[in-house]
Amino acid sequence: MANEIRVSFQFDVTNGNFSDSIVRSNKQFDQASDGGGNPGTIEIGTSEESVAFSELGTEGFLFMENLDDTNYVQWGFATTDYGGRIEAGEIAFFRLEPSTTLYLKANTAACKVNFRAYED
Numbered sequence: 001m002a003n004e005i006r007v008s009f010q011f012d013v014t015n016g017n018f019s020d021s022i023v024r025s026n027k028q029f030d031q032a033s034d035g036g037g038n039p040g041t042i043e044i045g046t047s048e049e050s051v052a053f054s055e056l057g058t059e060g061f062l063f064m065e066n067l068d069d070t071n072y073v074q075w076g077f078a079t080t081d082y083g084g085r086i087e088a089g090e091i092a093f094f095r096l097e098p099s100t101t102l103y104l105k106a107n108t109a110a111c112k113v114n115f116r117a118y119e120d
Helices: none
Strands: 005-015 018-029 036-044 049-052 059-066 073-076 084-086 091-095 101-106 111-119
Touching: 005 059, 036 049, 036 101, 059 084, 084 091
Parallel strands: none
Antiparallel strands: 005 018, 036 111, 049 101, 059 091, 059 111, 073 084, 073 101
């Protein structure tokens, strides 16, 4: 089969005189193997935690959603090196490099984060 993964994306911003929009519809990608959806919802504490995707043969797309109403979660690909942040209620979606470990830390209180990692 082909095009097992379909992604649509829309981002709009309007702030005073500034506005911008990005729309990408029905992007399609192949998935070589049929694994994914793991590891689900994990509570990330204020001390660094790591999430590995060892249940997948080869990591592919990752969807993350911060389910907290107040606090943000920092994330990165090396211990104590957080290059990303997911504010309360925000999402992130990107493709992982194979054999990736993600390092995360909640800001002031533990946050539940929904992770959905898919086989490439």
